[in-house]
Amino acid sequence: MESHPPPLRVQIDPPKNLNIPVGSRARWYCRIIGRRTPGVRLQWSKVGTAGLPSNAAQYDGELVIDNVQESDSGQYRCTVSGDHQFATDDATLNVEPKALPVIGRPPPVMVDPLEQTVNVNDMATFRCWVPGLLSCELKWYKEDVGGELPYGVYQTDGTLKIPHAQLEHAGNYICTASNEYGIGKSPPARLIVKQPTQRPRIDPQENTVTEGQPARFRCWVPGDPTAVLTWKMKGNGPLPSGVQQHEGILNIPSAQRQHAGSYICTASDPMGYKPPVDSPVARLIVRPAINPLVDPPEQRVTENQPAQFRCWVPGNPTAILEWRRADGRPLGHGVTDRNGILSIPRAQMSDAGEYICCALDPAIGGAAADSAPARLYVDR
Structure with a gap:
């Protein structure tokens, strides 16, 4: 049975596609x-021509073309x-x-862009090149030839990069x-670095007080102690x-119902260069002061x-309650005050008089509220 040789295969080592300059x-x-x-056998040829250029040489599969044009x-x-195949x-x-x-004069250097404006911490980039020259040594300076680049400014392959622009990088x-x-020398490439407008901050954003209590909000602009701060109602x-x-x-020394609402702090530039900026809303809630109730308002017992x-x-089960005598004397012997209940087990003539219940809200503190007097009569 006749055997056939394996099919021929040939391969050019990479890179197959060359892009190289003249020479x-x-x-x-x-x-x-x-x-x-x-x-x-192996043979090289130039497609579309009768052979190879005069500056080409081949040997055992290798093709070399010197001084390419x-x-x-x-x-x-x-x-x-080979035999009947290729x-x-x-x-x-x-x-x-x-x-x-470039003949007869220094190379013309171009930059792009000629001016750019960025905020603090933004990236800034400038590109430099010489028209007609694919490669040449390019160097960046600050303000004039020889001026050192500031810290945080880098150059590579003609590109000037400032990853996090600061105010001192401007120029x-x-x-x-x-x-x-x-x-x-290129025309100057100008960098403008702006401090972004900071919105005023407030603390707290919401404040709840009882009528008669003080209320206070603070406003400031981070990093700008010169800002003029003015409060107004929304x-x-x-x-x-x-x-x-x-x-x-x-500051509200004694908050009243008419003080409740939304307040806004406005920050203004004392030089007038930047427009005024408003803060978020600060909300003041003023709760009515609810005096404690007593029952019964008066009672009569025998000694x-x-x-x-x-x-x-009413409506505040967590209020702290405490009884006292209206005349300032201490509670009588055996009298107990527990969870709002004033208990007198054996009333004496000395226990007769007016008693006042005092309430304090632990959630917001502030001044205590007194009840109307409860009166005790003791008969012999």
Whole structure:
């Protein structure tokens, strides 16, 4: 039975596609894939021409083209041939034209953009290049040639980068390139760094007090102690009577129902360069003062009989309650005060008189509220 040789395969080692400038060397190596049999040969050619350029040489699969010219650009083919079969692989050469030298004067240096404005901590980037030159040494300076770049400013391949712009980075940057005729200098690239407008902060954002208690809000602008701070009611209304403000502090010594509402702090630039900025809303809630109730308001007992009064604050089961005599004397012997219940087990003539229940809200503190007097009569 007749045996057939394996099919021929050929491969050009990468890189197959070369982009090199005029005067460089192009080189490829072509190899047979698999076992090489006698009678098989490799041959290079330039597609579309009768052979290879005069500056090309090939040996055992290797093709070298020295001092390449633009006319050498094109497609090159490696062909392997044997008994009644062949295989090919192609490579491409692109010869880049030589940049025209700058004649008689320093290189013209361009920058982009000529001006940019960023906020503090934003990134700023400038690009520098010389038209017609693919590669040359470019160098950046601050304000003028020789000026050192500030800390935090970097340059690489003609690009000036400022990852986190600061106020001290603002100013003009100059890019230079040199040749045998001198140093070319770009027009100044101007960087403007702005401090972003800070919104005033307030503390607290909500304040709940009982009528008669003091209330206070604080306003400030982080990093700007010179800001002029002014409080107003939401909707640009004037501050109610009894409200004081000084250097960002809003103070209400004795909060009343008419003081409840929304307040806004406005920060203004003392120089007038920046527009006024309002804070978030500060909300004041004024709860009515609820005096404790007593039951019964008065009672009459015979000496040595028990007597009892109850005290409570409607809607506030957590209020702290405490009984006392209206005349300031201490409670009598055996009299107990527990959870709003005043208990007199054996009333004496000395226990007769008025008793007052005092209530304090533990949630918000402040002044205590007194009940109306509860009166005890003791008969013999």
